[in-house]
Amino acid sequence: MADHAPWTRDKALAIVESYRGQRGSLLPILHDLQHEFGFIDDQAVPLLANALNLSRAEVHGVISFYHDFKREPQGRTVVKVCRAEACQAVGADRLVEHAARRLGVPLGGTRADGAVTLEGVFCLGNCALGPTVMIDDHLHGRVDANRFDALAAPLAAQVSGDAR
Structure with missing residues (x-):
């Protein structure tokens, strides 16, 4: 399994920013966050909600609906x-x-x-x-x-x- 970068707000914001202005970008952003960090940190929920003009519940709902999005670091x-x-x-x-x-x-x-x-x-x-x-x-x-x-x-x- 690939090594992942430690979670940082700045790296997460850079990923979000790379999708600025694109419609329907929540899933691609989540995939990129998971690829970068190995999981979706809880800190990503309000960050994404704010950046994409969504509620925290909407972001959390997408993360929890798809089994492949992990909320905690996975093993090597x-x-x-x-x-x-x-x-x-x-x-x-x-x-x-x-x-x-x-x-x-x-x-x-x-x-x-x-x-x-x-x-x-x-x-x-x-x-x-x-x-x-x-x-x-x-x-x-x-x-x-x-x-x-x-x-x-x-x-x-x-x-x-x-x-x-």
Whole structure:
């Protein structure tokens, strides 16, 4: 996962300013903020509301509606486990429990050391090859506990602090 800049109001304002005068710029600005900082800081809500002449509720509503906009920093590595019906039918729930134990992070959480985030998602579009896992941007099908352990071996080193 890419390294992200620390949140600063000045950097955020520069991103907002780059869209000055463009209609419908809230989503592109949010994407750029998340790309720059890795998440949408709470300080962005009033900043965007003011700059775009929107209410804070409107800005918050958009951020909270789209699952991919994160409100907190994510781990250096993001592990997504599909929890949709097709993957559940072939063991995704067991895989989620195994992944949480193996990575030392609860589903929906990020380790305190920032090494890894574990997310449950609903459909990675690989239904015929479930259970499916995405590690950062790499999709893996037919993942059982053993395959997960092999895929997560580099993460285990990160989690234990042996590698970065």
